[in-house]
Amino acid sequence: MRGVRLGLPIFLGYVPVGAAFGVIATTIGFSALQAVVCSATALAGAGQFIALNLMKEGAGLIAVVAATTVINLRYVLFGATLSPHLKGMPLRSQALLAFTLTDETFAVNVSDRRTGASSGASMAGVGAVAWTGWVAGTAAGALAASLIGDPSRWGVDFAMPAMFTALLVALAEDRKQMVVAACAALLAVGLPALASAGIAIPSSWLIVIASMGAATLGALVLR
Amino acid sequence: MSSTYIWAVIALMAVANYAVRFPPIAIVSRLRLPEPVVRWLSYVPAAVMGSLVAGEVLRPGGEYLLTLRNPYLLAAVPTAFIYHKTRSFLGATVAGMLIFVGIRALLG
Numbered sequence: 001m002r003g004v005r006l007g008l009p010i011f012l013g014y015v016p017v018g019a020a021f022g023v024i025a026t027t028i029g030f031s032a033l034q035a036v037v038c039s040a041t042a043l044a045g046a047g048q049f050i051a052l053n054l055m056k057e058g059a060g061l062i063a064v065v066a067a068t069t070v071i072n073l074r075y076v077l078f079g080a081t082l083s084p085h086l087k088g089m090p091l092r093s094q095a096l097l098a099f100t101l102t103d104e105t106f107a108v109n110v111s112d113r114r115t116g117a118s119s120g121a122s123m124a125g126v127g128a129v130a131w132t133g134w135v136a137g138t139a140a141g142a143l144a145a146s147l148i149g150d151p152s153r154w155g156v157d158f159a160m161p162a163m164f165t166a167l168l169v170a171l172a173e174d175r176k177q178m179v180v181a182a183c184a185a186l187l188a189v190g191l192p193a194l195a196s197a198g199i200a201i202p203s204s205w206l207i208v209i210a211s212m213g214a215a216t217l218g219a220l221v222l223r
Numbered sequence: 224m225s226s227t228y229i230w231a232v233i234a235l236m237a238v239a240n241y242a243v244r245f246p247p248i249a250i251v252s253r254l255r256l257p258e259p260v261v262r263w264l265s266y267v268p269a270a271v272m273g274s275l276v277a278g279e280v281l282r283p284g285g286e287y288l289l290t291l292r293n294p295y296l297l298a299a300v301p302t303a304f305i306y307h308k309t310r311s312f313l314g315a316t317v318a319g320m321l322i323f324v325g326i327r328a329l330l331g
Binding site: 008009010012013016028029030031034037038041042043044047048051055061064065068069072073074075076077078079080081082083084086087089091094095097098099101103106107108110154155156157158159160161162163164165166167168169170171172176177178180181182183184185186187188189192193203206207210211212214215216218219 | 224226228229230231232233234235236237239240241242243244245246247248249250251252253256259261262263264265266267268269270271272273274275276277278279280281282283285287294295298299302303305306307310311312313315316317318319320321323324327
């Protein structure tokens with residue numbers, strides 16, 4: 001139950017963004033069923049929107065899949081970061097937990113870990129609730145696309161940034177974490193400017209490079 | 224866009240997204256990590272959120288928007304403050320979206 005309560009804000013944040021995915025997906029040619037299956041099996045947030053964009057532009061199968069994979073490479077870091085807390089958990093439970101690993105479930109579970117009350121059951125609850133919100137939102141968006149119209153009218157553009165902002169405040173709690181977060185922010189905004197110097201970093205790699213760079217700096221400099 | 228193409232994308236995306244999630248958990252949780260690696264990992268969550276927020280707010284849609292008429296930036300500041308005061312993800316997310324809609328309307 002603890003997990004359900006912790007997951008509720010994620011649920012309510014995912015419904016509108018999932019609905020936006022449902023609307024856009026059906027607009028470019030997905031059936032409602034395809035949109036829902038895609039959300040239910042990939043649960044990939046930004047990765048799914050990127051995929052829609054590329055598909056609309058007529059990209060090939062491999063290009064679409066590669067782009068969503070690279071953009072979600074940060075989940076490799078998340079898995080590694082969570083895993084010391086998951087020692088002794090049976091492989092089957094880990095397999096289920098991995099399925100619902102997203103930016104939001106990760107951040108909520110990590111900050112809950114620090115209170116000491118987190119458990120495998122609470123993490124499973126957070127994941128299940130988040131998944132339900134994402135899939136339900138997609139279904140609503142795909143089925144009611146014509147009623148919803150342009151999703152950006154409802155402030156959906158800011159649903160993810162708002163959630164990320166709150167999670168950032170929750171996670172950057174001490175001075176060292178704040179310094180690392182600030183470095184990551186500088187890298188994320190500064191690195192694309194190198195394009196004018198001839199060093200073009202593909203945008204799908206940006207988050208991975210900026211956060212690994214900042215974490216490395218933190219581990220080396222801040223003790 | 225053919226239905227087969229869409230189903231193929233859906234199937235491969237499901238596999239790819241699970242492949243980046245599960246193996247790191249399954250493998251790393253069975254290893255004994257050296258202290259510097261553990262410290263490095265402890266910085267990852269804040270670093271990822273820092274880079275995500277900065278990108279979404281200062282480069283929305285992948286284009287620089289480094290002005291004070293940036294609704295993402297103007298809405299992110301009160302959102303952070305509201306979370307800091309209330310410790311409610313839900314409250315901060317909903318308030319942030321409302322503030323964003325308001326600011327965007329004001330900026331025209």
